[in-house]
Amino acid sequence: xxxxxxxxxxxxxxxxxxxxxxxxxxxxxxxxxxxxxxxxxxxxxxxxxxxxxxxxxxxxxxxxxxxxxxxxxxxxxxxxxxxxxxxxxxxxxxxxxxxxxxxxxxxxxxxxxxxxxxxxxxxxxxxxxxxxxxxxxxxxxxxxxxxxxxxxxxxxxxxxxxxxxxxxxxxxxxxxxxxxxxxxxxxxxxxxxxxxxxxxxxxxxxxxxxxxxxxxxxxxxxxxxxxxxxxxxxxxxxxxxxxxxxxxxxxxxxxxxxxxxxxxxxxxxxxxxxxxxxxxxxxxxxxxxxxx
Amino acid sequence: xxxxxxxxxxxxxxxxxxxxxxxxxxxxxxxxxxxxxxxxxxxxxxxxxxxxxxxxxxxxxxxxxxxxxxxxxxxxxxxxxxxxxxxxxxxxxxxxxxxxxxxxxxxxxxxxxxxxxxxxxxxxxxxxxxxxxxxxxxxxxxxxxxxxxxxxxxxxxxxxxxxxxxxxxxxxxxxxxxxxxxxxxxxxxxxxxxxxxxxxxxxxxxxxxxxxxxxxxxxxxxxxxxxxxxxxxxxxxxxxxxxxxxxxxxxxxxxxxxxxxxxxxxxxxxxxxxxxxxxxxxxxxxxxxxxx
Numbered sequence: 001x002x003x004x005x006x007x008x009x010x011x012x013x014x015x016x017x018x019x020x021x022x023x024x025x026x027x028x029x030x031x032x033x034x035x036x037x038x039x040x041x042x043x044x045x046x047x048x049x050x051x052x053x054x055x056x057x058x059x060x061x062x063x064x065x066x067x068x069x070x071x072x073x074x075x076x077x078x079x080x081x082x083x084x085x086x087x088x089x090x091x092x093x094x095x096x097x098x099x100x101x102x103x104x105x106x107x108x109x110x111x112x113x114x115x116x117x118x119x120x121x122x123x124x125x126x127x128x129x130x131x132x133x134x135x136x137x138x139x140x141x142x143x144x145x146x147x148x149x150x151x152x153x154x155x156x157x158x159x160x161x162x163x164x165x166x167x168x169x170x171x172x173x174x175x176x177x178x179x180x181x182x183x184x185x186x187x188x189x190x191x192x193x194x195x196x197x198x199x200x201x202x203x204x205x206x207x208x209x210x211x212x213x214x215x216x217x218x219x220x221x222x223x224x225x226x227x228x229x230x231x232x233x234x235x236x237x238x239x240x241x242x243x244x245x246x247x248x249x250x251x252x253x254x255x256x257x258x259x260x261x262x263x264x265x266x267x268x269x270x271x272x273x274x275x276x277x278x279x280x281x282x283x284x285x286x287x288x289x290x291x292x
Numbered sequence: 293x294x295x296x297x298x299x300x301x302x303x304x305x306x307x308x309x310x311x312x313x314x315x316x317x318x319x320x321x322x323x324x325x326x327x328x329x330x331x332x333x334x335x336x337x338x339x340x341x342x343x344x345x346x347x348x349x350x351x352x353x354x355x356x357x358x359x360x361x362x363x364x365x366x367x368x369x370x371x372x373x374x375x376x377x378x379x380x381x382x383x384x385x386x387x388x389x390x391x392x393x394x395x396x397x398x399x400x401x402x403x404x405x406x407x408x409x410x411x412x413x414x415x416x417x418x419x420x421x422x423x424x425x426x427x428x429x430x431x432x433x434x435x436x437x438x439x440x441x442x443x444x445x446x447x448x449x450x451x452x453x454x455x456x457x458x459x460x461x462x463x464x465x466x467x468x469x470x471x472x473x474x475x476x477x478x479x480x481x482x483x484x485x486x487x488x489x490x491x492x493x494x495x496x497x498x499x500x501x502x503x504x505x506x507x508x509x510x511x512x513x514x515x516x517x518x519x520x521x522x523x524x525x526x527x528x529x530x531x532x533x534x535x536x537x538x539x540x541x542x543x544x545x546x547x548x549x550x551x552x553x554x555x556x557x558x559x560x561x562x563x564x565x566x567x568x569x570x571x572x573x574x575x576x577x578x579x580x581x582x583x584x
Contacts, residue, residue, distance in 0.1 A: 078509070107509055112492060114505040114512075145468075145501055161505070162497035163467075170462040175455075176437075200404060203532025204496050205454035205525065209437055213406040213453070217370070217399055220406075233497065240495025 006060045007052060008284040011067035012036050012119055013144075017277070020056050025285035029056065030277070037066045045073040046098050062288050064103035064280075065119030068093070073100075078107035078116060084155035085125050085283070089290035103287060108159060115161050120147050123251055123276055126283020128154050132274045133249040139274075140241070140248050140264070142256035144169070148241045164237045165256070168230060171208065180215050183226040187262050190224035194231020195238075195263045204236050234263045243269030251276040298352045299344060300576040303359035304328050304411055305436075309569070312348050317577035321348065322569070329358045337365040338390050354580050356395035356572075357411030360385070365392075370399035370408060376447035377417050377575070381582035395579060400451060407453050412439050415543055415568055418575020420446050424566045425541040431566075432533070432540050432556070434548035436461070440533045456529040457548070460522060463500065472507050475518040479554050482516035486523020487530075487555045496528050526555045535561030543568040 005028070010017040014036040020029035040048060049061060068076035076093045083106055093102045105118030120141050127133040128151065135154040141147040144165040150158045172181040185191070197207055211229055214220035220228060238260070247270040252260060261271045297320070302309040306328035312321035332340060341353060360368035368385045375398055385394045397410030412433050419425040420443065427446040433439040436457040442450045464473040477483070489499055503521055506512035512520065530552070539562040544552055553563045
């Protein structure tokens with residue numbers, strides 16, 4: 001098996017990335033599409049994988065992400081943190097009828113708090129394997145749910161998920177602020193004002209209402225309210241993570257990456273960008289190799 | 293005019309309270325209905341008031357609340373805080389064709405923050421006039437948007453609005469947590485756990501995601517997630533207000549009042565309940581009297 005090419009899938013809630021890997025772990029082809037878990041009907045997964053094989057060849061496959069959740073192909077139990085690649089490799093779920101391995105997610109139980117992840121673990125562990133980040137590092141992986149992931153000795157020891165992106169979307173799409181949040185979200189004065197506001201006293205729930213009041217009283221232009229709101233939420237998220245004086249290894253796309261980078265730097269952190277596709281490929285190849 | 297009976301209206305976004313006042317300011321009849329501003333079509337206000345007069349008599353009227361907003365009968369400019377009843381009385385808007393006075397709301401502009409209110413100002417000023425609260429007092433008025441209002445010498449000197457209730461509704465109706473938030477919201481262990489969680493490090497955005505993780509990992513029963521979430525949000529709101537060692541004058545209904553009272557007490561504050569209908573009647577009568 002380890003001498004053959006294979007398919008590696010980063011199969012999330014809304015998107016799917018497919019990598020054709022050669023036996024040495026080099027990506028020889030890649031594809032990104034919108035066939036995330038939410039778009040696949042119950043029972044539709046074998047057909048989805050067969051369609052990929054029709055395009056890329058009859059290769060064995062390994063997948064990580066929400067495909068292993070209750071909404072996905074099969075629910076794979078979480079591996080409790082702290083954990084590294086060896087623990088994930090030992091807990092792979094095999095769906096033999098489809099020649100597919102699914103990587104488990106991680107769970108965290110600490111006094112008073114719980115957390116879970118599915119998919120991000122492969123990227124951060126892979127970043128270390130590929131030499132893209134040190135074995136002791138704090139990662140930030142923005143998205144609908146932003147993840148802060150702490151590695152020690154190449155193992156994930158703790159992590160925190162923040163609903164930052166989802167709360168922004170709720171405010172924009174469904175709240176009293178909706179009519180004010182149609183503007184562009186980009187770095188600039190308004191975004192940075194929002195990051196600064198998040199550091200002030202008063203609490204996030206009050207600061208959110210203050211956005212509406214500032215527009216009504218014309219102390220903030222309506223067009224800049226969305227960028228300010230994004231800065232407020234990302235600034236709150238970054239402040240809670242305690243980035244001052246630390247290097248944050250940022251796994252992010254072209255939209256959220258620059259915004260998080262600015263907020264981290266404004267709050268006294270340093271930013272090291274990590275290529276998330278290279279990290280995923282390295283991680284999944286390493287985990288697959290350990291399981292053989 | 294001051295020797296006649298009149299109608300006093302607390303006309304908000306979703307509800308309307310009508311009081312028939314005798315010349316001395318005693319409430320002789322009252323009615324509550326769902327004819328809030330959101331339910332009135334454009335141009336429909338004169339008809340609404342005429343319908344009230346058909347029931348209660350051809351009396352002059354005075355109204356406060358969102359009826360004076362851009363969505364209401366007529367937009368009445370805000371009076372800047374600090375302000376008391378005299379400033380509100382001096383800024384009443386008169387709609388002569390309908391024999392109606394509308395009380396303006398208040399605006400606040402401080403370094404870095406803005407806030408607005410419409411309607412709450414009548415209740416808190418009235419509470420002092422009626423002897424239901426001292427002239428120096430901190431009020432809490434829960435609702436979709438919770439208000440903290442600071443009075444000094446009987447004037448409103450500053451206030452803060454928090455989106456607490458609206459964020460709870462967004463999480464329950466539109467978020468990833470929706471399916472978990474169908475349970476009862478009431479005081480109990482789960483609510484109090486939420487209040488306590490809000491005092492811990494980590495930030496509100498992460499604590500919200502932790503609710504989902506705790507249910508997935510079965511460290512919190514699904515039925516109690518709604519009460520915990522309410523405790524988390526109200527606990528965050530109350531903590532930001534700085535209630536420790538203070539008496540909070542609580543103007544609240546039977547649903548939110550007990551929850552805020554518990555959170556205030558858990559965070560070291562004392563609670564004095566204020567009858568919001570009595571406070572409104574006293575406030576509107578006082579403001580109307582000053583304008584004559």
